[in-house]
Amino acid sequence: MNLNLAEMAQGAFMEQFNIELKKVLANIADPNTDPKKARKITLTATLKADENRDVVDFEVQSKASLIPAKPIATKIILDRDKDGSVVAAELKSGVKGQTFLDDDGQVKDDTGKVVNFNKK
Structure with missing residues (x-):
């Protein structure tokens, strides 16, 4: 097999992952969020073959799960x-x-x- 996710779609899959990684790192650095709660980056790969099974549509989507800001209270x-x-x-x-x-x-x-x- 001659496939490398980092090189496919002219590197767009890894670029998409890096965009979500920046969001996660900014969320960790935000003093209004809990630093100890885990953040996630999910990569979803979807493969769909044509009728002859010789061409496959391949999509990768990345999504970050961030931690919301801590609540701010007043009276x-x-x-x-x-x-x-x-x-x-x-x-x-x-x-x-x-x-x-x-x-x-x-x-x-x-x-x-x-x-x-x-x-x-």
Whole structure:
């Protein structure tokens, strides 16, 4: 037999595999994915002969199985405004109603708005 997958279709099969390999390596390098979970590259070869069985259509398809990004969580505060409509904001302080010091050194309320202590 005189067939070499790396040389068939002018190297397109291996090129297709390398494209999927790059996707897998980028997925492994992504800090938002679990580095310990296995990724896969599947090569599917499909061969279909003609009626005389002397010519065979040969297709190779490669497919990467990637790991999804880890979920990112936050908390949302729900309340109602004076009209009774639901309002929501991201909870930034960790506890509803609690103020906190931001990275800038500013005091902010639980939704991240700057607290003005000089109000009269």
